Structure formats: C-alpha cells, structure tokens
Amino acid sequence: MMLAKSMLLAASLLLMTGCKLELPLLSGSSISGPLTLETVTFERAGGPQCPDVAGTTPENIRCASLRLIYPKIVAAGTPAAAAAMNQYIQAQLLEYSDAEGKPPATADELASMFVADYNDVPEAVGLWEMVREVEVSFASEHLATLAIRESGYIGGAHPFSGQRYAVFDVNTGQQLTLKDLLVAGYEEGLNKAGEQAFRRERGLGANTSLEEAGFWFANGMFKVNTNVGVSGNGLVFNFNPYEVAPYALGPTEFTVGYDAINALIPDGSLLAALAR
Template sequence: MRSYILAAGVVSLLFASCGKKDAQQEEKHEPIPFELKNYKLYSDNCAGDTAKCASYEVSYPVFAGIDSAVSKAIRYKIDSVLSIGFSEGMVQSFEQNGRLFIDQYKEFTGEDPEAAGAAWYYSANVNVENNADSLISLSIYTEDYSGGAHPNAATIFLNIQAQTGARVQLNNVLKPGYKDALTKIGERIFREQRQLADTASFKSNAFDFPDDKFQLNNNYGFTKEGILFYYNSYEVAPYAAGPTEVLIPYTEIKDWLQ
C-alpha cells in the first residue's frame, strides 16, 4: 500500500509542477480510463497456412477524457518507437509500418513463400504501467522475426504528462544532484539481486558496463512500485541472459522526490 501512496505522490508532484489542477483534484489520483485496441495485417497467403506467411500486430491503449492534442502526442510517441527499423529514422504510423513490413516479405519471397524459410512476424504490445491522475507510463514490448538465428525483442518505456503530452523525465521528479545517489542505490540493488559482492567485477560475471562501472540507462518507467530501469538484451548482458531489470522502490528515494 505504501508503494502506491508514494507513486501517487510522484504523480501529484509531476502535476503540480505544471500548475494545471487545483489541490483538491490533485489528491484524487484517479486512473485515466483507456481501451485496448488491436491492429492486425497479414500477407495474402496467411489464409492457407500461418506458418508460411507474414503478420503484423499491434496492441495499444486509447485514453479517454484527455485532450485530443495530447492523444495525438501520445500516439506520435508510440509511432516513433515502433518506427525504429522500418522507416529509416522517419516517424510513420504503425499502420504504414505494417504495410511496409508485409511488402518487404512479399518482395523477399516473390512467387515462392518457401523462400522465407519460416513465417515472418512483428508484434507490439503497448502496456499501461501507470495511469494515475497526471502520469501515463507505458512499456512498449516489440518482437519481430524476418529471418536469422532468432527473433529480435525489446522493451522501451514512455513516460508522458497526461495534461500536456510532454515527456516526463527524472529531472521532473527528483531533486537536483540526484544522479550519484540514484546510481549508488541502483548498484546496491543490482548486486543484491544477483548476489554479487560489493567489490565483484561486473565483467567477470558476464555484465558489460562501460569501464566495468555500474550505470543506470535512459530506458525507465515510473511504475506503481518504483522507477524501473530496463536494459534490453545485448545492452549489458549476452542475448542468452535476456533483459536486465533494476527496480528502485520509491521508499528508497523518498528524500530525493521533489
């Protein structure tokens, strides 16, 4: 229960910094309602055998009761994440990316679907991690396969101010000078979870941090329990080890909250 209260406190502070609500409204911390929608697109040959075709699927939330400009800003930010790898750096809608993915499959296979070797697929799930009052925190999980040894998968976090559509960053939540303290707390939690001694080398334990020094990355979400730092496969550990997570509870950083 306390972690939720602290999370709500973070939300309230984020909102107060924008000066858009009165104190009575800030105390409600009501979740923003949303509906999950799905977009699906398949190559023509999927009707016969889904094991030899291409599919593109996106599950995403549509929030109710927020400004239309903010809704467009949220959608644009989602599209910007899902555009990686499909549009050469230019943001396109995931509907456009889906058509491009199917067209690439058709061009690759030509007249012979067997040329692909295995089914191509792209799936994205946009999950709502926190939607209390003014803070929307999304984790976007993507997985795709278009040939090769194994699929590619990644999770990217988006933290958005619900009244403006602006990105929410650590600087908006924590007091100036927080970085060293937050890194120290994160390293302690990381070592405890993996049973690493305080002096143990990360490299000798198959973790690849720059200069063998623990670092927090810029991929984080404000969950109900705390700030979750998420390292995708290959970022600090081999692919076989999977992603790496560091959850810093709000109780650990209450003195640093603005």
C-alpha cells in the same frame, strides 16, 4: 514489375482482426487518476503461403504477420494531454520505413511494408513475425508510464525482443525524464541505489565483479540507463538483451524503491506524492 508486385501484395494481405475494447480503470490497481482508454488490436498477415491458404503446413509456410496492441487514450487530465500521448503511441507503433526511407502513415501501410520486405528476401522461408504492444503500466493523478514492447522474428539465429518505458505528465502531455523528476546532481546517488537493486535482481554479491559476471558496463562501473518508468513502488529500469550483457543472459528489469532515493526527490516533483 512494380505494378505486378503491388497487385500480388494487395492480394496476399489479409485483414484478420480489428477491434476496440473499453477497459475500466479500476481503483486499487496500478492505474488510477484521470486516464480512460480503449484497447485496440490490429492484425494483418501476407505472403505467398499464409496459414489461411489451403495446404499450408509448418514445412511450407511462407508468410509475414504483424500484430499491434495499444491503448487509445480517450481522456486524460486535459484534451491536449490525451492528444499528445496518442500521438506518441502512434509514433512508436509506426516506427519503420521503406527502401526509400519513407515511414508508414497508418497501420495498413506498416503491414504492407513489412510484408514487402519479406517478399523481397528470396531465401525467406517460414514465418516472419512482428508484435508491437503499448500498455499503460502505471497511472496516477499526475503521472503515467507507457511500456512499449516489441518482439518477433525476421530470420537469423535469434528472435528479437525489447521493452522501453516512457513517462508522461497526464495533465500536460509532456514526456518526462529523470531530470524532470529528481534533484539536480541526482546521478551519483541514483547509480548507487540502482546498482544495489540491480545486484539483488541478478543475485550478485556486493563485491562480485560485474565484468566477471558477464556484464558490459564502461570501466566496470554500474550506471542506470534512461529506459525508466514510474510505478507505485519506485523507478523501474530495464536493460534489454545485448545492452549490457550477452543475449544468453537476457534482459534485466529492476526497481529502485522510493525509500532508497527519497533524498533525490524534491518536494515540488510529481514523484513526491507517490514517494511520501
């Protein structure tokens, strides 16, 4: 039975696209410094009735598709930094496991697992889809921000989507946190500045109750999360759907400008060159 299933899966998988595109890092854009990269696209679909099969219609389609779009870091401040960033990117793209908890080692294995999960659901109809995209959203002489996005549909009432950020020292490859970038005891000041930026983004007055506006903060007190990226203008925070609000309110992304937290940035921080 397992052999027959494996043969069916192998026969149903179709490699659609695999390409690399050299992207120049243009001065004046949000990307500068030592990073150079290639963009890689991987697409694969499989299932009993995929779009390439004769007679497939929106009514009878039964297929699962995977799409990965990501940068291959060709060079950074050091070869070790490039290797560390590439390793992190691959780990995010391949975050998945089979029924025994085994993670995929390659994009091909990830596609096989995703299609197998679709085929294992007897009532699965229509199109399952998973799209994972990693983008260098900002880079400078010292810092780079990766934006990791995931979206798709695997049944249920809603599609899924989310975005998270990761910040790296482009000269060492170390992943950095707020503790690495700001002064000790930054939390109170950052939460205050963050709440002001959050309220502006959501169109909420200073005295509007967050709870009555539909947001779920512990004890009704605003607090930034750790989903943060570095940009040329400030720290970018993102709350994904369901994180602090119902699905209907969607995600919230807001920027805390460097001028609002200048006192929280020590002179020795890698942020100092951007903020001052």
